[in-house]
Amino acid sequence: MKFIQKTDPMEYLEGQEQINSNIMQRVLGAANSVEFDKFNATDVEHALSKDNLNLKDLQALLSPVAANYLEEMVTKAKATKERYFGKNIYLFTPQYIANHCDNNCIYCGFNVNNDIKRAQLDEDDIIKELKNIAKTGLKEILILTGESQTKTPLNYIARACELAKRYFDIVGVEIYPLNSDEYAILHASGVDFVTVFQETYNPIKYGKIHLGGNKRVFPYRFNAQERALMGGMRGVAFGALLGIDDWRCDAMCTALHASLIQAKYPHAEISISVPRLRPIINNNRINPRDVTERVLLQVIAAYRLFLPYANITLSSRESEYFRDNVIALGVTKVSAGVSVGIGEHGGKDDENKGDGQFEISDSRDVEQMKNAIKNAGLTPVMSDYIYTGVAK
16 A cells, blocks of 8 residues: 655645644644753652642652652552542543554554554444443443544444444544544544544654554644634643653653643543553564553542642553552542454454454453452542533
8 A cells, every 4th residue: 555655744734724722832842852861869858848840840740760769659649639529530442433543653563564354344333333332331432443544434424333333322433534524524523532542752753653544643643632723622642652752751741742632721621541552463572662660649639639639540451460559549430341353342243353452461341440449448430421412
């Protein structure tokens, strides 16, 4: 398959909307100037003494010396989470409706050049899966595709979201970035949230791992959340794929990006995910370079203290043991009943299913996850959102 090859990942392609925003410049400026090794114990203690943290405080909590204060960070993160969210833990599940992709991203199982079984759900398949997922009691669903505008055009995704709104109170999408008017179409189709992972905030590394396709354009992806809010979305989610590059810098940029969007769009509901690299089909060596579970806990605590109002999502990429032990320490949302293949919720028979994007570690169903949440002294919540629209 042919794909677009560009020498400069900072160059827009024809048809990609450019908006008037300086947020990317501010985030990249912070990344270029930070020196994590220069923070000391006093800086960390000062950050932990505050309720409203600034960028320097965030950087201190992500610094090497902050690892010595992990217990204090986690204790305060737990208290902060309970102050704003109580003991609630929200549940959702992803529904992959297609795995076609036009991008050449070296770390991704959907890579256009990767030899996997491709599949796509038609409308009947989508309805079957939605019904099966709804039977579990879940009220929130995340619709995902590979990034192929040719195989999964906007009208196909919009129709899937219209169908999802019949069965779920909250519908999110994690698809290829769109222009603001295209996000408006999805919002009119019932979409509440848009998730876009920047993967890494290092433009040089970004260009080295995104070799072709529309995803190669760094600034267009960076500004996707802002365009989604311009298109009327209720909320947006951010994330760096930790392990691709320097995790400290990527975590700092993710949190700063989210906070600047929150400041510019005060009405927006902000979420942050904390995904680590996972092995993919044909390449089990894809793993985080240095992002241990202890590091991931430091990132979660830093996010919670810097963004006390934001949702923090911990996905099924992580093990049962880690999720059960971390769920009370700042996280607000977890996935359950997860399958990352195409048609694995009953939409396809075994012969026609498509391969998944990556390996998951926690395969527990919804009831098992609810029990784990209760065992941690927390409250599983399917939805506290009242939808007053009319499903199509």
